[in-house]
Amino acid sequence: MSNQDAPADNSKERVAFELMKYLSSVETSESVKKDRTYFFTLFRQCYKASYGDSITEILKNETLGR
Numbered sequence: 145m146s147n148q149d150a151p152a153d154n155s156k157e158r159v160a161f162e163l164m165k166y167l168s169s170v171e172t173s174e175s176v177k178k179d180r181t182y183f184f185t186l187f188r189q190c191y192k193a194s195y196g197d198s199i200t201e202i203l204k205n206e207t208l209g210r
Contacts, residue, residue, distance in 0.1 A: 160190035 164187045168178065176182060189202050 156194040157191065159194040160187060163190040163193065 164183070167190070168183070168186060171178070185206055189206055192202050193199060
């Protein structure tokens with residue numbers, strides 16, 4: 145993903161995008177397939193977190209690549 149694909153401002157969407165990039169780069173679990181579903185789910189989770197949803201609730205309702 146290039147920076148030209150990123151949201152251009154400091155919006156919550158940008159925060160979610162940057163968080164998604166970071167989390168995806170440090171994810172080391174070999175059981176998680178990093179496909180389109182993984183990235184859409186991860187972005188949705190990051191987006192919810194940027195709007196103040198609790199991590200517990202987000203993770204309770206969604207799982208990545210499983």
